[in-house]
Amino acid sequence: QVLLCGVIVMRPEDPLKFLEEKLREIMEKGLDAVLWYILNVCVIDLSLHPKLKRISETYLNTVFGLDGEQLVTEELCAKAWGFYSRKLMKLYFGGWMRYNVQKKNKRNKAKQKMALAVVHYNVHILRVIIQKWNVWVQIDKEKMALAAKRLQQIFNKIYLNAVVKAWHAEAHSSLKTKAYFESLAKASQEGCLESSDLTVGHKTSHLPEKALLQVFRYVNLVDLARCAQVSQTWMLLTQSSLLWSHINFSSVKHKVQDQVVVNILQKWRLYVLCLNLRGCYSLHWPSFKSISECKNLQDLNLSECQGLNDESMKLISEGCRALLYLNLSYTDITNGTLRLLSSSFHNLQYLSLAHCRKFTDKGLLYLGSGIGCHKLIYLDLSGCIQISVDGFRNIASGCSGIQDLLINKMPALTDGCIQALVEKCRQITSVVFLDSPHLSDTTFKALAKCKLVKVSIEGNNQITDLSFKLMSKFCPYIRHIHVADCHKITDAGLSMISPLKHILVLNVADCTRISDGGVRPFVQGSSGAKLRELNLTNCIRVTDASVTEIAQRCHELTYLNLRYCENVTDAGIEVLGNMSSLISLDISGTSISDMGLRALGRRGKIKQLSLSECRNISDTGIQEFCKGTKHLERCCVSSCPQLTDEAVRAMAFHCRRLTAVSIAGCPKMTDSCIQYLAAACHYLHFLDVSGCIHLTDKALKCLWKGCKQLQILKMLYCRNITKQAVLKYTAKLEKQEHNDADPPSWLGYDRDGNI
Numbered sequence: 001q002v003l004l005c006g007v008i009v010m011r012p013e014d015p016l017k018f019l020e021e022k023l024r025e026i027m028e029k030g031l032d033a034v035l036w037y038i039l040n041v042c043v044i045d046l047s048l049h050p051k052l053k054r055i056s057e058t059y060l061n062t063v064f065g066l067d068g069e070q071l072v073t074e075e076l077c078a079k080a081w082g083f084y085s086r087k088l089m090k091l092y093f094g095g096w097m098r099y100n101v102q103k104k105n106k107r108n109k110a111k112q113k114m115a116l117a118v119v120h121y122n123v124h125i126l127r128v129i130i131q132k133w134n135v136w137v138q139i140d141k142e143k144m145a146l147a148a149k150r151l152q153q154i155f156n157k158i159y160l161n162a163v164v165k166a167w168h169a170e171a172h173s174s175l176k177t178k179a180y181f182e183s184l185a186k187a188s189q190e191g192c193l194e195s196s197d198l199t200v201g202h203k204t205s206h207l208p209e210k211a212l213l214q215v216f217r218y219v220n221l222v223d224l225a226r227c228a229q230v231s232q233t234w235m236l237l238t239q240s241s242l243l244w245s246h247i248n249f250s251s252v253k254h255k256v257q258d259q260v261v262v263n264i265l266q267k268w269r270l271y272v273l274c275l276n277l278r279g280c281y282s283l284h285w286p287s288f289k290s291i292s293e294c295k296n297l298q299d300l301n302l303s304e305c306q307g308l309n310d311e312s313m314k315l316i317s318e319g320c321r322a323l324l325y326l327n328l329s330y331t332d333i334t335n336g337t338l339r340l341l342s343s344s345f346h347n348l349q350y351l352s353l354a355h356c357r358k359f360t361d362k363g364l365l366y367l368g369s370g371i372g373c374h375k376l377i378y379l380d381l382s383g384c385i386q387i388s389v390d391g392f393r394n395i396a397s398g399c400s401g402i403q404d405l406l407i408n409k410m411p412a413l414t415d416g417c418i419q420a421l422v423e424k425c426r427q428i429t430s431v432v433f434l435d436s437p438h439l440s441d442t443t444f445k446a447l448a449k450c451k452l453v454k455v456s457i458e459g460n461n462q463i464t465d466l467s468f469k470l471m472s473k474f475c476p477y478i479r480h481i482h483v484a485d486c487h488k489i490t491d492a493g494l495s496m497i498s499p500l501k502h503i504l505v506l507n508v509a510d511c512t513r514i515s516d517g518g519v520r521p522f523v524q525g526s527s528g529a530k531l532r533e534l535n536l537t538n539c540i541r542v543t544d545a546s547v548t549e550i551a552q553r554c555h556e557l558t559y560l561n562l563r564y565c566e567n568v569t570d571a572g573i574e575v576l577g578n579m580s581s582l583i584s585l586d587i588s589g590t591s592i593s594d595m596g597l598r599a600l601g602r603r604g605k606i607k608q609l610s611l612s613e614c615r616n617i618s619d620t621g622i623q624e625f626c627k628g629t630k631h632l633e634r635c636c637v638s639s640c641p642q643l644t645d646e647a648v649r650a651m652a653f654h655c656r657r658l659t660a661v662s663i664a665g666c667p668k669m670t671d672s673c674i675q676y677l678a679a680a681c682h683y684l685h686f687l688d689v690s691g692c693i694h695l696t697d698k699a700l701k702c703l704w705k706g707c708k709q710l711q712i713l714k715m716l717y718c719r720n721i722t723k724q725a726v727l728k729y730t731a732k733l734e735k736q737e738h739n740d741a742d743p744p745s746w747l748g749y750d751r752d753g754n755i
Helices: 015-029 057-064 074-186 189-197 209-216 221-227 232-238 258-268 285-292 310-319 335-344 361-369 389-398 415-422 441-447 465-474 491-497 516-524 544-553 570-576 594-600 619-628 645-654 671-680 697-706 723-729
Strands: 002-004 007-009 246-248 274-276 299-301 325-327 350-352 378-380 404-406 430-434 454-458 480-484 505-507 533-535 559-561 584-586 608-610 634-636 660-662 686-688 712-715 735-738
Touching: 209 232, 221 232, 246 258, 258 285, 285 310, 310 335, 335 361, 361 389, 389 415, 415 441, 441 465, 465 480, 465 491, 491 516, 516 544, 544 570, 570 594, 594 619, 619 645, 645 671, 671 697, 697 723, 723 735
Parallel strands: 246 274, 274 299, 299 325, 325 350, 350 378, 378 404, 404 430, 430 454, 454 480, 480 505, 505 533, 533 559, 559 584, 584 608, 608 634, 634 660, 660 686, 686 712, 712 735
Antiparallel strands: 002 007
């Protein structure tokens, strides 16, 4: 026996016998009695024995997956219990959570059902109220109609009595006059001579003075002066202050001089509210001095006045403090004028600085930092290419109430400029960006913060369907969309804006990727029935299917442009003939023939029609159309070389309200067609006969005699009209163009008219 570290090590005398005894003990007692030290030859102190429970070997292997050499310790049991308890807790906690979620969902569903029930109840109550109100309105309308009918009957009776009394008095007077002249016939020659002093006088006019004043308001200054020479009554009427509250010198801009302006303004300066001097290039200091004396002036247009400068504006600013509208476009103003605007015009609301190139960003800083111009709601900066991002930021800092913004012909305009402006100008409702090629969808992302109702952009290849998507999402009340010549706009864009409910004007001219797949969904959308203007110029993929849909859906459409939609044929045009609302139609360059024209004139309400470059129409089609259309005012049949004088004859004698006619590029026209126009169309203002190679001086003489209201006449490539005749017969026209060159090749015929 040996003692090692408190352990007595024993060596059996016969090891084999020792093992045999232990095996028999195991066989008698079973495995449950097996202890870890049963086969040890050592005698170990009981305090050193591990505290283990007897566990079946099979059960241990099943629970812990132990092999035969592993033993279960207390730590393993603790871990097993912890794992088991956590799993059990997770199971019950998850069940509890699911139970709570289910209860919450039930409560939410109950709330939704209750809210729906409340809405249903409110709708039901509203329906009952509206029904009762509708019944009351119908009864009230019937009462009003009955009362109006009775009043009309009373009025008709009184009016009839007055007419009968007047007729009776006139008849009585006529009898007296007749008896008087009969007595004169029997009298002597002396009595006959005396009759000349007793004839009944005639009044200059039987119109009431109020009606004459309304007529005189539409007359320019030269004609008003002529009216004053007609009679004493008219002269007194032309001196009424009502006629001089709005003075328009622009209509006589080539004749007006400083002395005329000074005389008129000195006499009527207290009554002048609106003064238009657009294009009066001959005005200088005396005229501007007279303007400053118009203390009540509210609207001043000085556009294209070459004599205007900072000193002139200083003079005007000292006297005209009540200005609301100011137009300074195409003038030479500088930063000095902008400083005056910011300090003098506290109520200014409309300002145009279009194409003023001599002011800088610093001037706009003056405009925004002064005490004036904070009420601006309209600003036109078209063509001011010198403005940078800082300039737009200066405007935004002082003019945050801008609603209408025009920035046309600005090739350097970028997204950054618009972003700088929109940072503080959140009330913008209308934007116009024509000829601004560098703007992109980023601009419309910035404008999404504003409630736009009008968008106009043209000549841009960076705007995509994303802009339409932004309009649809952030501009629910938009009414006017003008996106012309933007080649990245597709059918998808039109489909995106189809849910909008208030669109009245849509212009996608020259967006060549637009087809039936975009037009039809838009027309079928919420705005289709309200749409008033639609421009599909050069949308070459649009066909009769879209035109048919337009005719069926757009009941309020008044303006339709299908110019160069070459796939539109008679089938689509015939359907348009059923539209009672259509007033203006442009189908130039389409495949229309005489059959389509005949159907188009069925309703007879079209006032403006353009048929340029329609090679399939003839005189017969024009005649059939004009027979059904009495209200036509403007007609263009240019570049239709197959038409002759007969077409113009039909227009002249069936459509006597014509004010503008173009027969340019029609080589078969002769002096006869001009004779027809001069004989019947006395309201003609505009006439284009360019390329009508057979016209002579006789045509000008006819126009001079018959068309007294003609203002613009174009006679290019008319080699048989002499310059002497042009000078003689067109001297009083507002504008005329003439040359005697041979027709160019693009007209499609030679100098003799051969196609």
